[in-house]
Amino acid sequence: MSRENASPNNNVPADDVTIGFWERHEKFSPDTEHAYQLEMDRMRQQRITKTGLAGAVLYGAFAISDRSMVPDVYQQAWAIRFLLVIPLMLLGTFIVHRLKSLAARDLAIAISILVCGASVPVIAGLSSHPNAVHYQTGITLIILFGNIVVSQRFRSALWTSAVLVVLYGITLSNVPLMPPHVRFSNWLFCLSAVVISLIANFRMDQDQRRAYLARTRDHARNRELSQAVELLGKLSAEDALTQIANRREFDRRLNIEWARARRGNCELALVLIDVDCFKNYNDHYGHPSGDACLKKIADVLRSVPKRSADLVARFGGEEFVALLPSTSRDDARILAEKMRQGVADLQIPHATSRVAPGVTASFGVATLRPDESLQPADLVAAADAALYKAKEGGRNQVAEAAAISTLPQ
Numbered sequence: 001m002s003r004e005n006a007s008p009n010n011n012v013p014a015d016d017v018t019i020g021f022w023e024r025h026e027k028f029s030p031d032t033e034h035a036y037q038l039e040m041d042r043m044r045q046q047r048i049t050k051t052g053l054a055g056a057v058l059y060g061a062f063a064i065s066d067r068s069m070v071p072d073v074y075q076q077a078w079a080i081r082f083l084l085v086i087p088l089m090l091l092g093t094f095i096v097h098r099l100k101s102l103a104a105r106d107l108a109i110a111i112s113i114l115v116c117g118a119s120v121p122v123i124a125g126l127s128s129h130p131n132a133v134h135y136q137t138g139i140t141l142i143i144l145f146g147n148i149v150v151s152q153r154f155r156s157a158l159w160t161s162a163v164l165v166v167l168y169g170i171t172l173s174n175v176p177l178m179p180p181h182v183r184f185s186n187w188l189f190c191l192s193a194v195v196i197s198l199i200a201n202f203r204m205d206q207d208q209r210r211a212y213l214a215r216t217r218d219h220a221r222n223r224e225l226s227q228a229v230e231l232l233g234k235l236s237a238e239d240a241l242t243q244i245a246n247r248r249e250f251d252r253r254l255n256i257e258w259a260r261a262r263r264g265n266c267e268l269a270l271v272l273i274d275v276d277c278f279k280n281y282n283d284h285y286g287h288p289s290g291d292a293c294l295k296k297i298a299d300v301l302r303s304v305p306k307r308s309a310d311l312v313a314r315f316g317g318e319e320f321v322a323l324l325p326s327t328s329r330d331d332a333r334i335l336a337e338k339m340r341q342g343v344a345d346l347q348i349p350h351a352t353s354r355v356a357p358g359v360t361a362s363f364g365v366a367t368l369r370p371d372e373s374l375q376p377a378d379l380v381a382a383a384d385a386a387l388y389k390a391k392e393g394g395r396n397q398v399a400e401a402a403a404i405s406t407l408p409q
């Protein structure tokens with residue numbers, strides 16, 4: 001990821017922030033600093049059009065005072081204001097949106113402020129009217145505007161202010177007839193405005209840094225929280241051993257699919273699966289081998305039904321269940337047979353099985369169209385009855401439930 005595109009919302013570790021040489025001066029690491037500057041730049045860009053227009057209107061409004069303050073050159077002053085500076089300010093505002101690099105955008109803003117500020121001593125320098133001396137103080141307002149309203153980056157604010165304050169000092173020194181102490185006092189006034197506005201600019205930056213830190217840390221915490229919630233949701237729906245759906249998830253999905261099938265008058269099939277002679281397996285091979293065997297069986301069972309609405313879950317112990325929405329009796333039986341074959345094909349040796357040399361399972365299939373006289377538990381009971389039949393019939397086989405309507409209510 002290029003630094004220019006770095007996300008402003010990356011996690012900011014605590015050690016990314018140190019206290020700088022100034023009291024409570026938050027210093028970010030280079031990457032965090034860059035992300036922060038990008039976010040500030042985005043904020044500045046969002047309001048630069050309004051700020052630029054407001055600045056241009058304010059600057060233009062001072063044309064009213066040109067007639068009284070510099071009456072001998074007011075026409076040149078208007079020409080400088082309206083034909084040079086305001087178009088340049090508007091152009092600067094416009095191109096800030098087009099410039100790709102952060103440094104170039106900062107420079108465009110700084111140049112607009114410099115041009116605007118420099119125009120004041122230039123106009124005053126053209127005039128030989130005594131008021132021209134006071135006219136120069138307008139530069140102070142422009143420095144305040146640049147440092148506080150535009151809220152330039154501190155470094156830009158520092159150098160543009162320095163250039164303007166030096167320029168002001170030079171033009172003051174060229175004003176004839178002004179006593180040196182008045183000259184110094186005027187310049188000191190401007191310098192004070194620079195210092196005050198730079199302090200304000202610095203503090204605003206510090207506040208924004210703290211707000212940025214709080215935002216990014218909140219964002220990171222929220223992300224961690226939603227990941228934890230997602231994990232929790234997954235864990236609460238998953239069986240820890242086999243990593244297929246657990247009984248709770250099966251019950252939830254059965255109710256959903258039951259309601260859906262009832263609304264759509266569709267068939268709903270259920271296959272109950274029980275591993276044969278599993279007690280013997282455990283006794284012979286040990287519980288850990290029994291666990292490994294159940295995992296392999298779960299993987300095979302899960303691989304057979306392919307539709308997104310199908311669900312294979314661990315029903316409990318060595319029992320599994322497959323919920324098959326919109327599946328006919330014949331299709332459910334075919335799927336159950338495939339699952340049975342899949343388990344047998346695993347060829348997991350089972351020396352103490354009464355059925356086959358390998359691990360096998362028995363399957364009970366039930367299918368119905370839910371209606372108001374039936375409950376989800378009826379479907380489970382029917383599949384269980386079919387499973388009992390499969391066990392009774394010799395295990396390692398698929399048995400079907402009788403028509404559900406014939407079940408005792």
Ligand SMILES: Nc1nc2c(ncn2[C@@H]2O[C@H](COP(=O)(O)OP(=O)(O)OP(=O)(O)O)[C@@H](O)[C@H]2O)c(=O)[nH]1
Nearest residue numbers: 274275276277278279280282287288290291317318
């Ligand atoms: N290893 C292991 N065994 C389990 C787990 N859950 C249940 N079992 C075992 O599965 C066995 C089930 O035994 P039974 O209910 O008697 O049934 P069976 O031996 O499979 O006999 P039939 O079902 O009649 O073929 C018990 O020994 C349980 O301890 C499990 O998570 N891991």
